[in-house]
Amino acid sequence: MDEKDKGIKINHFPEKYRDELSSDIWSIFKIMGEFVEGYDRLLKIGPCVSVFGSSRLNSGVKYYDMAVELSEKLTAHGFGVITGGGPGLMEAANKGARRGNGKSVGLNISLPHEEKPNQFIDPNYSIDFNYFFARKVMFVKYSQGFVVFPGGLGTLDEFYEALTLMQTRKISRFPVVMIGTEYWSGLIDWMKNTMLKNHTIRPDDLHLFHLTDDIDEAVSVIYKFYQEHELSPNF
Numbered sequence: 001m002d003e004k005d006k007g008i009k010i011n012h013f014p015e016k017y018r019d020e021l022s023s024d025i026w027s028i029f030k031i032m033g034e035f036v037e038g039y040d041r042l043l044k045i046g047p048c049v050s051v052f053g054s055s056r057l058n059s060g061v062k063y064y065d066m067a068v069e070l071s072e073k074l075t076a077h078g079f080g081v082i083t084g085g086g087p088g089l090m091e092a093a094n095k096g097a098r099r100g101n102g103k104s105v106g107l108n109i110s111l112p113h114e115e116k117p118n119q120f121i122d123p124n125y126s127i128d129f130n131y132f133f134a135r136k137v138m139f140v141k142y143s144q145g146f147v148v149f150p151g152g153l154g155t156l157d158e159f160y161e162a163l164t165l166m167q168t169r170k171i172s173r174f175p176v177v178m179i180g181t182e183y184w185s186g187l188i189d190w191m192k193n194t195m196l197k198n199h200t201i202r203p204d205d206l207h208l209f210h211l212t213d214d215i216d217e218a219v220s221v222i223y224k225f226y227q228e229h230e231l232s233p234n235f
Contacts, residue, residue, distance in 0.1 A: 081097035
């Protein structure tokens with residue numbers, strides 16, 4: 001075999017993918033539509049706090065009741081509540097917002113464990129997404145704070161994206177509160193003892209979030225932040 005014939009030829013994708021790749025161009029308009037609808041509807045809702053947590057932790061788990069309480073107390077301070085629209089702790093947060101007569105927003109997406117929006121989302125504030133990245137932009141742009149309950153990979157994704165955007169100054173700082181010292185302490189210890197020790201983060205990065213088990217303290221962190229900072233959409 002000649003030297004020039006060795007290796008994989010990567011000049012183009014196989015013929016069977018040509019039609020699929022052509023359709024990708026048209027998907028741009030679908031993506032634009034999701035951004036336009038999200039921007040238009042969420043700007044009108046006003047100041048909100050996004051609440052994240054597992055879809056698998058349901059009624060009967062202590063964090064479910066805590067999410068209900070937190071959201072109800074947030075609405076008492078004038079904040080709406082945004083969730084991913086699914087079951088579990090997202091449902092609990094929307095339930096608390098409804099109980100407090102506040103705005104209960106769901107940014108819905110069809111997933112294996114989240115087939116339909118939960119019943120506590122206000123129909124006027126239920127927005128459907130096909131694209132994760134468009135949905136994630138809405139969480140960051142129109143949230144004045146994040147509350148992160150125990151959750152899985154999706155919850156971690158939202159948490160670390162917020163920290164990254166603040167760390168790199170792509171957005172202004174806003175309050176991020178983690179609920180559940182028992183659940184999150186191992187992660188935070190790893191950040192301190194491994195990431196910080198290896199200089200992959202700075203000491204200040206550990207001050208981008210607040211960990212507590214106290215719901216009143218969590219609400220106070222967010223409320224007090226906006227006694228000193230202007231409420232506005234991010235970036």
